[in-house]
Amino acid sequence: MKCKVQLIGRLGAEPEITTLPNAAQVANLSIATEEYWKDKQGQAQRRTTWHRVKFWSEGTIGFIERNIAKGQLVEIEGTFRYEEYTDREGVKNKVPVINGTNIMPLSFNEGQAASGAAGEGSGAGNGEDIPF
Template sequence: MLNRVILIGRLAQDPELRYTPNGVAVANFGLAVERRFTNQQGEREVDFFTIVTWRQLAENCANYLKKGRAVAVEGRLQTRSFENNEGRRIKITEIVADDVRFLDSGANRSGSGEGYREQGFGGGSGNNNQMNDPFADDGKPIDISDDDLPF
């Protein structure tokens, strides 16, 4: 059996960090994902997903992500149900993330491409110095001699 979900979108709200009675961190946030096609008005519709992260990944998301940040989320689809205060059975479907990759630098932070896995930091080089960023020129021409080319 296979239950894998990969989504790329933008945070619909800031992550909400809480702790279980046993002290385990859990963070929830909404993820807005545009559909590939447009509707009859020529606009792209958006789907909203609830993302749940646990432990160190939850704390990292709460500390470094804000509404509007672009992320890639990898995890599994999970459905759970509970009884609300009125005695009604409520069913919730959410994505439990194993990996969250930060795809943009955000307003005041650098770290493009860094990812955080359930086991700790994963992905990204950890080098946030824009002086070493080969794409820092934003598409301006780069002076490369023929000797620098590998072919």
């Protein structure tokens, strides 16, 4: 069985591409999603949730480097897991992380062209099928 995640949100920072000691690369993204509702008094409420997303595919990392930037609205697909780390005080912690498999820009920054999606199992499109 598998836990599949789909997010639509905005990048809160520029993608961070890191090269690991084994020469593999990882792209780290910080994605904000928002929920809106009205409380019992009829007042509009909003909640922002931040998500850590990691991409490991070389092709997708290249796409992210060329096409994804802070503030962009993106759709992310991936799987959910927890990563463990030990803080400075020696306490072990777990944080939720999404291992991204696909990313599609839903908005474009100035100077960017609509170049489609990137990810395992999806190629780059020409943007003609975008309905807006």
